[in-house]
Structure formats: C-alpha cells, structure tokens
Amino acid sequence: xxxxxxxxxxxxxxxxxxxxxxxxxxxxxxxxxxxxxxxxxxxxxxxxxxxxxxxxxxxxxxxxxxxxxxxxxxxxxxxxxxxxxxxxxxxxxxxxxxxxxxxxxxxxxxxxxxxxxxxxxxxxxxxxxxxxxxxxxxxxxxxxxxxxxxxxxxxxxxxxxxxxxxxxxxxxxxxxxxxxxxxxxxxxxxxxxxxxxxxxxxxxxxxxxxxxxxxxxxxxxxxxxxxxxxxxxx
Amino acid sequence: xxxxxxxxxxxxxxxxxxxxxxxxxxxxxxxxxxxxxxxxxxxxxxxxxxxxxxxxxxxxxxxxxxxxxxxxxxxxxxxxxxxxxxxxxxxxxxxxxxxxxxxxxxxxxxxxxxxxxxxxxxxxxxxxxxxxxxxxxxxxxxxxxxxxxxxxxxxxxxxxxxxxxxxxxxxxxxxxxxxxxxxxxxxxxxxxxxxxxxxxxxxxxxxxxxxxxxxxxxxxxxxxxxxxxxxxxxxxxxxxxxxxxxxxxxxxxxxxxxxxxxxxxxxxxxxxxxxxxxxxxxxxxxxxxxxxxxxxxxxxxxxxxxxxxxxxxxxxxxxxxxxxxxxxxxxxxxxxxxxxxxxxxxxxxxxxxxxxxxxxxxxxxxxxxxxxxxxxxxxxxxxxxxxxxxxxxxxxxxxxxxxxxxxxxxxxxxxxxxxxxxxxxxxxxxxxxxxxxxx
Numbered sequence: 001x002x003x004x005x006x007x008x009x010x011x012x013x014x015x016x017x018x019x020x021x022x023x024x025x026x027x028x029x030x031x032x033x034x035x036x037x038x039x040x041x042x043x044x045x046x047x048x049x050x051x052x053x054x055x056x057x058x059x060x061x062x063x064x065x066x067x068x069x070x071x072x073x074x075x076x077x078x079x080x081x082x083x084x085x086x087x088x089x090x091x092x093x094x095x096x097x098x099x100x101x102x103x104x105x106x107x108x109x110x111x112x113x114x115x116x117x118x119x120x121x122x123x124x125x126x127x128x129x130x131x132x133x134x135x136x137x138x139x140x141x142x143x144x145x146x147x148x149x150x151x152x153x154x155x156x157x158x159x160x161x162x163x164x165x166x167x168x169x170x171x172x173x174x175x176x177x178x179x180x181x182x183x184x185x186x187x188x189x190x191x192x193x194x195x196x197x198x199x200x201x202x203x204x205x206x207x208x209x210x211x212x213x214x215x216x217x218x219x220x221x222x223x224x225x226x227x228x229x230x231x232x233x234x
Numbered sequence: 235x236x237x238x239x240x241x242x243x244x245x246x247x248x249x250x251x252x253x254x255x256x257x258x259x260x261x262x263x264x265x266x267x268x269x270x271x272x273x274x275x276x277x278x279x280x281x282x283x284x285x286x287x288x289x290x291x292x293x294x295x296x297x298x299x300x301x302x303x304x305x306x307x308x309x310x311x312x313x314x315x316x317x318x319x320x321x322x323x324x325x326x327x328x329x330x331x332x333x334x335x336x337x338x339x340x341x342x343x344x345x346x347x348x349x350x351x352x353x354x355x356x357x358x359x360x361x362x363x364x365x366x367x368x369x370x371x372x373x374x375x376x377x378x379x380x381x382x383x384x385x386x387x388x389x390x391x392x393x394x395x396x397x398x399x400x401x402x403x404x405x406x407x408x409x410x411x412x413x414x415x416x417x418x419x420x421x422x423x424x425x426x427x428x429x430x431x432x433x434x435x436x437x438x439x440x441x442x443x444x445x446x447x448x449x450x451x452x453x454x455x456x457x458x459x460x461x462x463x464x465x466x467x468x469x470x471x472x473x474x475x476x477x478x479x480x481x482x483x484x485x486x487x488x489x490x491x492x493x494x495x496x497x498x499x500x501x502x503x504x505x506x507x508x509x510x511x512x513x514x515x516x517x518x519x520x521x522x523x524x525x526x527x528x529x530x531x532x533x534x535x536x537x538x539x540x541x542x543x544x545x546x547x548x549x550x551x552x553x554x555x556x557x558x559x560x561x562x563x564x565x566x567x568x569x570x571x572x573x574x575x576x577x578x579x580x581x582x583x584x585x586x587x588x589x590x591x592x593x594x595x596x597x598x599x600x601x602x603x604x605x606x607x608x609x610x611x612x613x614x615x616x617x618x619x620x621x622x623x624x625x626x627x628x629x630x631x632x633x634x635x636x637x638x639x640x641x642x643x644x645x646x647x648x649x650x651x652x653x654x655x656x657x658x659x660x661x662x663x664x665x666x667x668x669x670x671x672x673x
Contacts, residue, residue: 095412098426104416124513129418131513175513176418179538181397182390182515198394198519199533200594215401215538 109234111226114170122186124175127233131175131183132221133194134231137205141192142168145206148191155217159206162220172231173207174221179214194218240267264450269468270475271456273650277351278454278475279482280344286483287337288442292435294330295379302382304428306421309384310509328498334376335501336490338524341369345552350576352564353455359556361448366552368441375434376522378427385506386516392419392427394519398532401542418512459564460650467650518593526590527583530619531626533594536609544623551630558630561638568644572637579629582622589619 110127112134117123122135137145145159163171177184177196188195189202191210196202201212208217223233241259243249252259301320303312316323345365348354354362381392396413400406415422453462462468469475493500501523505516521529528545535541551558566573594616604612611617647653 098415098422099412100414100416101422104420104422126513129416129420129512176393179397180394181400182394182519183513197515197517198390213533213536213538213541 107234109232111230111232114229114231124183127174127221132233133171133173133175133186133207133218135171135173135186137169137171141205144192145204145208148204148206148208154209154215157206157208157217162206162208162217164223164225167225170231171205171207172221172223172233173218175218177201177214178209178216178218179212184218239263264446264471265476266470266472268450268453268471269462269465270454270471271462271467271650272469272474273456273458274454274475274478275457276478276482277343277347277457279479280340280347281449282479283340283483283486284337284344285442287333287340288435288438290333291330291337292439294326294333295432295435297326298330299428299432302428304382304425306384306424306510309382309424313383325494328494331502332490332493332498334379335493335522335524336486337372338376340486341372342524345369346580349555349579350566350573351455351457352459352559352561352566354556355559355564356556357452358448358455361445361452362556363553364441364445364448366549368438368445369552370549371434371438371441373525375431375438376524378431378434380506380522381424381427382431383506384424384510386508386510386514387503387506387519389419389510389512390515390519391521392423396423398542398545401539403539455564456650457565457567458647458650458653459567460646460648463649464651520591523587523591526588527586528590530586530590530615531623533590534616534619534623544627548623548626551627555630555634559634559638560636561634561641561643563638563643563646565646568646569637569641570644571641572634575629575633575637578625582625582629585622586619586626589615589622594619 107128110125110132112123112125114134114136117134117136119136120138120141122133124131124133126132142159145162149158159168163169175183177198179196179199179201182196182198184194184196184201184203186194189211191202191204193205193207193210194203196212196214199213201214202210203214203218204210206217207220209215221233223231226232239259239262241252241256241262243252243258248258251257298316301312301316301323303309313327316327318324320326348362348365377391377395381388396410396419399413400410402409411417413423414420415426456462503520503522520526528548531548532541532545535544561569561572563569566576592615594614595610596615597611597613598615598618599613602613606612607617609616
C-alpha cells in the first residue's frame with residue numbers, strides 16, 4: 001500500500017498541493033510538505049480536478065510520509081482493532097440469540113404426587129421438554145443396585161448417591177440416554193434397569209451405564225421432597 | 235479457456251449491453267462456446283443433473299414454505315394439509331422429498347466419478363474442495379429439512395444428530411443447548427431449522443457458482459485424464475454437451491418421476507407419518523438412506539466421542555484427498571491395481587450403507603452364531619461395518635498414498651485424440667476432429 005495511494009486518493013493529494021492547503025493543516029493531516037519520495041503522478045486531465053474542489057477537507061493520502069510514521073501505524077492498528085471489536089461485539093447478539101430464551105429458562109418446575117406410582121412401576125412425565133423417569137423400585141432392585149456398587153463401571157457411582165437419603169425406593173432420573181438422547185425402555189437389558197433401543201446402551205436399576213456406547217449414567221435432576229409423597233423437580 | 239472470448243455481439247442492443255454488463259458474453263463463453271474435451275462419457279452428465287436438481291429443490295421448497303407452519307403444534311398437521319387439501323400439494327411435496335434422494339444419488343455418482351477419474355488432482359484441488367463444501371451444505375440442508383414434518387423419525391433423528399455435538403469435551407453440552415435453544419429439541423429448534431433450511435440452498439447455489447468458475451479455469455477433465463493439448467481435442471459445449479446432458483437429464487427425470495408417481499414413499503420411513511412424541515423413541519432409528527454409511531461408521535465405534543470423530547473424519551478424508559493420492563496418473567483407466575481397490579471402496583460404501591440400515595446386533599447370515607469378539611458376535615452388522623469402515627479409511631490413508639509410489643501404470647495416450655485416430659478403423663485422420671464443421 002505504502003506509496004501507492006489509498007483508495008485512489010493519489011489524485012486528490014496532487015490536488016491539495018495545487019489549491020495550497022494552509023501550512024498549519026498539512027502538519028495535522030500529514031500533508032505533502034515533504035513530498036512522497038516518489039515523483040508526483042502526471043497532471044490529471046482538467047475535468048478530474050473539479051472533484052477535488054468540492055471535497056476540501058477530505059482525507060489526503062494517509063500514506064504520505066508524515067513526520068512520525070508510528071502515528072500512522074497507530075491509527076491503522078486502532079482502526080482495525082475497533083473494526084474487529086465492533087464486528088465481534090455485534091456478532092455476539094447474533095450468536096447468543098440462539099441460546100434458550102428467557103421464557104424457556106423460566107419454565108416452571110413441576111410437582112408430582114408419588115402415590116400414583118405403584119411398587120415396581122415407572123412413570124414418565126415431561127419436564128423441560130424431556131422425559132423424566134420416576135421409578136418406584138422394589139426391594140430386590142435396590143439390593144441389586146447396592147450389590148454392584150463396587151463393580152467395574154464406566155461412570156462409577158454408589159446407589160446411595162443416586163437417590164435422596166432414606167428414599168432408596170424413589171429413583172428420579174432424566175430419561176434420555178447419555179449416548180445420543182433416545183428414551184431408554186424400562187426393565188430391559190441384562191440388569192433389569194433400562195435398555196436404549198437406539199444403540200444398545202444398558203443401564204442398571206440405579207440408572208448407571210453398564211454396557212453399550214453411552215458414556216455416562218442417566219442424569220439425576222435437581223429435586224426435593226416436599227413431603228413423603230410429593231416431589232418438586234427443578 | 236478463460237480470458238479468451240469468441241463472442242461477437244450482433245444486434246445493437248447486444249453491443250450496447252456488452253460494453254456495460256457483458257453477461258451475454260459470459261453465458262456464451264460458459265455454456266455455448268466453452269471448449270470441452272470431446273471424449274466425455276455419461277458419467278460426466280451428472281453435473282448438469284445436479285444443477286437441475288438444485289433448481290427443482292429450490293422451486294418446490296419455496297412453494298412448500300407457502301403452506302408449511304414451523305410450529306411444534308401445527309407442523310405435522312400442516313404437512314398433512316399440504317398432502318390432502320392444497321391443490322397439487324401432494325405432487326409438490328413428493329417432488330421435494332424424492333428430489334432430495336435423487337439429488338444425493340446424483341451427487342454420489344458425481345463424487346465416485348471424481349474419485350475414479352482423479353478429478354481431484356492438480357490443478358483441480360480447489361474445484362474438488364468446493365464440491366466437498368457443497369456436499370457438506372447438502373447434508374446440513376437435508377438433515378434440517380427432514381426435521382420439518384415433525385414426525386417421529388424427524389424428532390428423534392434431530393435428537394440423535396444434535397446430541398452428536400454433546401460428545402465434544404467441555405463445550406459439548408453448551409453447544410447442544412445452543413443448537414436447541416432450550417433443554418431439548420423443541421419449538422425453537424424447529425423454527426431455526428426451518429429458517430436455515432430455507433437459507434442453505436441459496437448458499438449451495440453460491441458455492442455452485444464458485445464450483446463452476448473453478449471448473450472453467452482448467453476446463454473439464456476427461457476419461458483419459460490426459461490434458462487437452464490442442465483444439466483437436468475439444469468440441470464446443472453447445473450443441474455437443476447440451477444435447478448429451480439433455481439426454482441424460484431426460485433419462486434421470488424418468489427415474490425420478492417413477493418414484494414420485496408410483497412409489498413416492500419407497501425411500502422414506504413409514505414411522506415419520508406418526509407425529510413426534512418426545513416421550514417415546516421408535517424401536518429403530520434410521521436416517522434417510524443417503525446418510526446410512528456415515529451412521530454405520532458412527533455405530534461401529536463403541537465410544538461416543540470417537541464415533542463422532544470417525545464419522546466426521548470420513549468426510550474430512552474427502553477434503554484432504556488431493557494430497558493423499560500420490561499417483562501422477564489421473565484416470566484409473568491406466569491404473570489397473572488402483573481400479574481394483576476403487577471398486578472394493580465402492581463396495582465398502584455400499585456395505586456401510588446396508589449395515590447402517592440394520593440394528594447393530596442383526597445377523598448378516600440368519601440364525602448363524604459364530605464367536606464373540608470384543609463386544610459382539612462376528613456374524614453381526616456391527617462387525618461388518620467395522621471391517622468396511624476400516625477399509626474406507628485405509629483406502630484414503632494407506633492405499634492411495636502408497637499405491638501411487640509402487641504401482642506400474644499402463645501407458646497413457648499422448649493426447650485425447652490419439653487413441654481414436656491411431657485406431658485402424660478411423661483411418662482418415664481429421665474425420666473425428668471438428669465434426670461440427672461438417673454438414
């Protein structure tokens with residue numbers, strides 16, 4: 001760029017010289033007092049001068065060598081940084097608009113009456129667009145889960161860490177397979193927990209991953225017992 | 235090829251326009267006078283077929299968007315309304331749905347053509363990579379389009395594919411939430427997929443223009459892989475290839491019409507005529523046929539992240555292919571060993587597609603139990619897809635880099651014209667050259 005003119009401003013610079021910009025300005029604007037180190041372009045045809053006459057005060061050639069070249073560099077860098085910052089700042093709203101909206105985030109938590117779930121039964125309710133498993137485990141299922149607490153597992157967890165203290169009977173899990181989000185079917189698989197029909201992941205009666213491609217145990221949501229028979233999820 | 239123009243504006247208006255916007259000149263130089271190798275076979279007609287299919291998809295898609303409602307409560311019903319109540323809605327929707335399949339069929343043939351004839355080799359690397367970009371955009375477009383009818387397969391397909399991003403360490407869950415615009419695939423997801431499904435075809439059209447531009451710089455390849463040496467080797471695009479492409483398009487359209495009118499749901503999944511239910515996953519989730527090979531690779535790997543990486547890697551191979559193949563000989567016509575490996579590669583892709591359509595534990599040979607290796611019986615789809623996937627990657631990473639160094643190719647003809655003219659049956663030389671000059 002240096003020495004070549006900027007966006008075709010070279011003719012304008014010649015013009016500035018012709019109309020004798022006051023000396024005081026040439027210092028500020030990096031004017032042409034010292035010349036540009038190259039011979040000035042040949043005189044322009046008469047017609048083109050008209051343009052310059054109307055744009056006095058427009059930016060003269062920014063690459064003309066001023067006294068302090070670092071000041072030019074600073075302006076270039078500052079302008080580039082400002083432009084990048086502006087584009088980046090403007091890009092963020094356009095990226096973030098795709099994140100969950102306020103009303104989506106504000107989705108109410110749900111309450112559920114556990115008396116509706118019989119012994120050994122599982123109920124699926126919808127919570128935040130996803131299935132929620134509420135399972136009333138039998139004594140054998142709990143015992144099976146505890147027995148395997150120290151078995152070799154991909155995502156080790158004790159059965160106790162998967163339910164609320166003293167509520168071993170109630171297992172509340174987010175019902176999406178941690179592989180690719182399918183809904184596992186209850187009672188399937190080698191461990192009597194869940195079996196995912198999509199890619200064959202097997203969970204035990206504590207919702208822990210035991211076989212297949214899923215990397216993690218079925219997720220336990222945040223929930224609290226409001227009373228012995230009522231839970232609030234979320 | 236570029237930079238030289240034989241266009242001569244005839245009327246006053248053409249002359250006036252040519253000095254202001256030489257668009258007629260551009261069209262003339264690109265599709266009328268463009269010098270094209272005279273030996274292109276029918277495998278070269280799929281570019282034109284693809285351009286037509288892109289047009290068909292855009293036109294039918296714009297019409298469908300006039301009747302479709304992108305909302306989880308109405309989307310499924312609005313598609314049924316298009317099928318039953320909108321005048322000719324059934325025709326336009328079947329054209330669009332089957333058009334996607336035809337589009338992919340043509341693109342796969344077009345890609346295998348490129349693989350066989352070395353169309354990715356210098357100086358056509360950028361042309362090839364632009365093609366890969368188009369293919370990626372096509373896959374994104376097709377995936378999002380399949381979600382719009384909001385059937386069971388739409389919904390759970392969207393769940394599975396968006397969850398693929400969740401396999402990425404650290405940022406995965408944030409990315410899936412960002413893609414969904416919520417905590418699950420829901421109304422925000424459907425809306426943005428509709429918006430992007432409308433947008434992407436126009437981006438494809440843009441990249442297609444770049445693709446054709448990049449084609450017209452070195453000019454077409456040809457079945458011999460030998461560069462065009464003289465004017466003798468070429469014929470003008472019109473009428474030679476407008477007619478040849480036109481004939482191929484007609485034949486292709488007959489097959490397309492056969493699907494649209496006689497078996498419009500043959501390539502789709504019946505489960506997608508059940509409205510989406512987030513609480514029940516269909517017994518067997520399968521993508522549309524054109525994604526099956528990649529789906530098989532995904533399932534062949536018993537680890538979520540690695541499965542996703544291998545699936546992405548399968549496409550990445552195409553992008554770096556120009557620098558993997560070490561052979562200087564373009565066309566496999568003169569590479570007998572490479573030809574053999576190529577046909578095994580095609581077979582491997584077909585096997586992967588077959589495996590992708592079955593459950594991983596399905597048996598290849600019914601009722602035969604062999605031995606269990608690692609996590610599955612050897613007589614199972616999962617092992618078959620592992621073997622085919624292994625070959626898929628080996629073809630790119632081992633066969634093509636090594637073979638070019640050790641094989642002995644057959645002698646190549648000196649020019650495109652020479653094998654024809656040196657043949658005794660074509661005695662009078664010049665008979666095949668510029669036949670357009672004769673009556």
